[in-house]
């Protein structure tokens with residue numbers, strides 16, 4: 570069976586990125602994938618300006634100045650040309666007068682009519698934000714192939730970008746499969762369960778604005794029905810996600826359906842949970858992910874594999890498409906680990922004076938949704954590797970758990 574990182578690299582390096590580009594109004598662009606490098610249009614700051622409410626002064630040898638006017642943000646400032654001993658009242662963000670040596674913040678100043686006084690000599694060049702000190706015209710402001718963050722919206726607005734070139738959204742449909750699934754709001758018949766995977770995965774993926782998501786509903790375990798639904802959806806969608814029916818039971822028809830309509834590119838990984846994860850395609854344009862039915866396995870394979878692959882297809886660079894992880898110290902130990910599968914257990918972070926620790930939740934089986942709901946992270950335990958207390962382990966944050 571294939572290792573997780575091998576499968577992830579395969580998915581990321583063989584994803585055919587979308588090519589369609591559209592201009593998206595800035596206010597709607599958060600979460601979309603930037604399709605072109607955008608350049609600095611104006612130096613930042615655009616003009617020398619004051620970092621403080623205070624007094625712009627000429628000649629730092631002295632302790633007193635005469636105030637000859639006021640400049641507020643947005644005011645014309647060049648008409649003030651300071652001579653030694655002159656100052657102007659200046660507000661934060663206002664353009665600088667000519668021949669200003671420093672801005673002295675008002676807390677240090679005593680004012681008496683038109684005279685200001687300070688107690689100790691003040692340094693030159695203070696509290697002035699100089700034109701171009703942050704960004705210079707023509708440099709790359711934001712490089713392509715990244716999701717646009719709220720902060721990047723601010724940066725783009727500051728540079729006057731009213732629209733941004735973004736890759737078209739990926740059209741995704743999420744289906745659940747299984748004769749045992751009962752829609753919410755209906756009473757459960759004997760040995761039936763509610764469909765928890767679909768609302769969970771839809772809610773998870775709706776956080777990503779580069780996806781245009783629809784729900785395909787729950788499909789019965791029938792080969793012909795599955796094939797019909799796959800063909801219909803593949804004619805309009807870029808990506809299809811199915812949960813359930815991916816394993817080896819006689820009602821697990823998804824692999825067969827995909828094989829008959831398209832191609833299975835890979836099936837089965839040495840990971841826990843998520844062993845029966847697979848992917849393939851229908852035609853040249855529709856990627857299909859088969860997620861295991863066990864709820865925790867469906868969540869973990871979305872986080873670790875399907876979402877990174879969709880980011881890549883949507884135009885994100887390989888580096889940025891990889892799921893984010895960081896290190897935490899194990900608050901537990903594991904000995905005689907014989908598992909050949911890379912294990913991603915549910916963990917909770919504890920931040921104390923000795924650093925960041927991760928402890929394991931007690932509900933670890935892949936049908937136990939409480940573990941993933943009460944957890945903060947998936948804790949990576951490499952195959953056949955023992956873990957000592959305080960050893961650093963990779964952890965992958967769960968969607969929304971650290972917000």
Ligand SMILES: Nc1nc2c(c(=O)[nH]1)N[C@H]1C(S)=C(S)[C@@H](COP(=O)(O)OP(=O)(O)OC[C@H]3O[C@@H](n4cnc5c(N)ncnc54)[C@H](O)[C@@H]3O)O[C@H]1N2
Pocket residue numbers: 745746747749750762763764765766767812813814815816817818821842843844845860861862863864866935936
């Ligand atoms: N003989 C073997 N049996 C199983 C293997 C195996 O390798 N050999 N793998 C196990 C693993 S690991 C997993 S994970 C599951 C995955 O099976 P499927 O993808 O075929 O999923 P189902 O059999 O349809 O369902 C598994 C489990 O999950 C429940 N389920 C399914 N869909 C939903 C849903 N939308 N919401 C909530 N719960 C759902 C379903 O009722 C089952 O309990 O196979 C193991 N078996």
Ligand code: MOO
Pocket residue numbers: 840841842843844845861863866935936
């Ligand atoms: O590996 Mo399965 O995906 O856990 O229960």
